[in-house]
Amino acid sequence: MKKHLPVLTLGAVLLIGLALPLATGASPAGFYVEVLLGGLMAGVLYSLVALGFALIFKASGVFNFAQGAMVLFAALSVARLAEQMPLWVAILAGTVIMVVLAWLIERLVLRPLVNQEGVALLMATLGVTYFLDGFGQTVWGSDIYKIDLGIAKEPVMILDKIFQGGILVNKEDFVAALVAAALVAGLVLFFQKTATGRALRAVADDHQAAQSIGIPLNRIWVIVWSVAGFVALVAGVIWGSQLGVQFSLSQVALKALPVVILGGFTSIAGAIVGGLVIGVGEKMAEVFLGPILVKAFDLAGGGIENWFAYVLALLFLLVRPEGLFGEKNIDRV
Amino acid sequence: MKERAERVGEVILALDGVSLAFGGVKALSDVSFDVREHEVRAIIGPNGAGKSSMLNVINGVYHPQQGTIRYLGREYHDMDPHEVAVSGISRTFQNLALFKGMSVLDNIMSGRNLKMQSNILLQALRIGPALREEMEHRAVVERIIDFLEIQAYRKTQVGRLPYGLQKRVDLARALAMEPRILLLDEPMAGMNMEEKQDMCRFILDVNDQFGTTIVLIEHDMGVVMDISDRVVVLDYGKKIGDGTPDVVRANQAVIDAYLGVSH
Numbered sequence: 001m002k003k004h005l006p007v008l009t010l011g012a013v014l015l016i017g018l019a020l021p022l023a024t025g026a027s028p029a030g031f032y033v034e035v036l037l038g039g040l041m042a043g044v045l046y047s048l049v050a051l052g053f054a055l056i057f058k059a060s061g062v063f064n065f066a067q068g069a070m071v072l073f074a075a076l077s078v079a080r081l082a083e084q085m086p087l088w089v090a091i092l093a094g095t096v097i098m099v100v101l102a103w104l105i106e107r108l109v110l111r112p113l114v115n116q117e118g119v120a121l122l123m124a125t126l127g128v129t130y131f132l133d134g135f136g137q138t139v140w141g142s143d144i145y146k147i148d149l150g151i152a153k154e155p156v157m158i159l160d161k162i163f164q165g166g167i168l169v170n171k172e173d174f175v176a177a178l179v180a181a182a183l184v185a186g187l188v189l190f191f192q193k194t195a196t197g198r199a200l201r202a203v204a205d206d207h208q209a210a211q212s213i214g215i216p217l218n219r220i221w222v223i224v225w226s227v228a229g230f231v232a233l234v235a236g237v238i239w240g241s242q243l244g245v246q247f248s249l250s251q252v253a254l255k256a257l258p259v260v261i262l263g264g265f266t267s268i269a270g271a272i273v274g275g276l277v278i279g280v281g282e283k284m285a286e287v288f289l290g291p292i293l294v295k296a297f298d299l300a301g302g303g304i305e306n307w308f309a310y311v312l313a314l315l316f317l318l319v320r321p322e323g324l325f326g327e328k329n330i331d332r333v
Numbered sequence: 334m335k336e337r338a339e340r341v342g343e344v345i346l347a348l349d350g351v352s353l354a355f356g357g358v359k360a361l362s363d364v365s366f367d368v369r370e371h372e373v374r375a376i377i378g379p380n381g382a383g384k385s386s387m388l389n390v391i392n393g394v395y396h397p398q399q400g401t402i403r404y405l406g407r408e409y410h411d412m413d414p415h416e417v418a419v420s421g422i423s424r425t426f427q428n429l430a431l432f433k434g435m436s437v438l439d440n441i442m443s444g445r446n447l448k449m450q451s452n453i454l455l456q457a458l459r460i461g462p463a464l465r466e467e468m469e470h471r472a473v474v475e476r477i478i479d480f481l482e483i484q485a486y487r488k489t490q491v492g493r494l495p496y497g498l499q500k501r502v503d504l505a506r507a508l509a510m511e512p513r514i515l516l517l518d519e520p521m522a523g524m525n526m527e528e529k530q531d532m533c534r535f536i537l538d539v540n541d542q543f544g545t546t547i548v549l550i551e552h553d554m555g556v557v558m559d560i561s562d563r564v565v566v567l568d569y570g571k572k573i574g575d576g577t578p579d580v581v582r583a584n585q586a587v588i589d590a591y592l593g594v595s596h
């Protein structure tokens with residue numbers, strides 16, 4: 001019990017923080033639900049990107065810093081291609097590009113560095129990050145581009161019977177969240193129920209044993225990076241539609257980092273829950289904690305959304321380094 | 334025993350003058366021996382004799398600097414473990430390399446990976462050939478599960494099983510590949526007497542019923558002598574004995590290596 005005290009304390013503080021605006025009447029119920037829903041919808045996207053991140057880490061032990069750059073690159077590709085062709089063709093073409101990219105990364109970066117230290121691989125993905133950021137601009141240009149999904153962006157009023165004033169929901173956000181959630185569910189099923197999924201999990205558990213039963217490591221890596229690339233593309237298209245396709249997308253996507261720290265690096269469930277926690281947490285913090293800080297310390301306010309996730313991740317590193325669902329590493333001494 | 338001796342066939346794996354060194358350390362020097370089809374062939378020796386290195390050479394984890402390996406009449410060069418697996422050689426591990434997060438069933442099913450043909454898309458949708466294929470593989474796996482008497486643990490996460498059972502799952506996964514040669518890396522290590530007897534029985538049954546050729550490494554000389562057709566003895570990376578258990582038992586160099594004399 002004593003061992004779990006820091007974790008329980010952190011959990012309790014978070015829960016109280018979550019309940020406080022509602023309990024103190026600082027926020028009307030309808031508005032509170034609206035913020036909560038907004039957080040969840042943003043969170044599903046974090047979950048999606050974090051899933052790509054966790055997959056790569058599980059299957060190849062690589063801490064893929066380039067996940068954010070992949071999101072930007074995919075979004076840029078789709079945005080520019082969509083100027084020439086219908087959107088769905090552009091998305092298909094973008095998927096092909098991401099698969100080719102995955103194959104190239106496996107060939108040119110992972111394979112030569114196999115069995116190297118984790119740090120070397122991390123540095124390699126840092127290299128890939130900057131290369132992709134720059135190369136994307138070289139090929140596709142450096143302006144802000146837009147992706148139009150053809151879904152109305154105007155907010156819609158729902159549930160106005162239950163809550164006074166109703167809840168404002170952006171239809172596009174809602175559809176995006178549904179798509180992301182469906183993709184997350186599809187990936188989970190793929191990993192649990194198919195032979196390829198089983199092979200992926202096998203590689204994640206033990207490289208040597210996986211090879212001895214004839215699972216080809218290289219092909220598995222290409223598959224995993226392709227899946228991560230596809231996930232990046234979906235996230236990129238959705239964020240690109242919401243925020244415009246621009247350089248800052250790669251930073252938004254980096255939020256996957258605190259998410260996997262929170263959820264545990266090797267856990268699929270962790271990536272999903274972590275994404276939702278971060279999504280809700282930062283929206284709540286922005287809306288409710290922000291004004292309090294402004295009043296108490298006479299600050300300018302704002303911007304909490306940008307750092308809240310990282311501070312939360314830092315707290316988790318202090319009290320539970322393996323994350324919510326991660327495996328505790330016990331090394332033999 | 335006589336019946337078995339009759340079944341033993343042609344040489345299917347032959348190592349000739351194999352030497353392996355890590356930097357200045359010689360793990361194996363000039364080792365030659367062969368394995369005949371359907372036999373139980375043991376490699377024994379004291380700690381550090383090079384047994385595991387030998388197995389890893391056959392398995393393609395290490396590539397010897399000198400010497401040749403001929404398998405089914407063909408020489409193989411620098412094969413990686415995946416290619417070796419494709420060619421019909423499977424193995425178990427001394428320190429258990431199971432997929433701990435997965436169920437017993439999934440672990441053994443993963444051994445069928447090489448035999449699966451249908452593509453990812455069909456698998457994902459679980460339709461048509463993919464579904465039928467999964468069922469066929471499942472049937473093979475169920476037979477192995479029955480054979481090794483682990484029916485009760487199908488859905489159990491492997492990491493939660495006791496050690497002796499984990500060893501059995503490891504064997505089951507290797508068997509699921511329907512190998513021509515099965516390499517067993519200290520299959521009895523860390524077991525109690527009863528578990529050892531079970532394992533011996535399983536090894537002999539596999540050899541009898543499936544006709545699988547078995548190459549096993551053991552530390553414990555007593556057990557090995559009972560179940561092997563022929564035994565290779567290594568000491569300090571060199572071969573010091575080779576032959577039937579009786580011949581090996583009478584070999585002075587082997588007795589010295591095990592009882593220890595000043596070199």
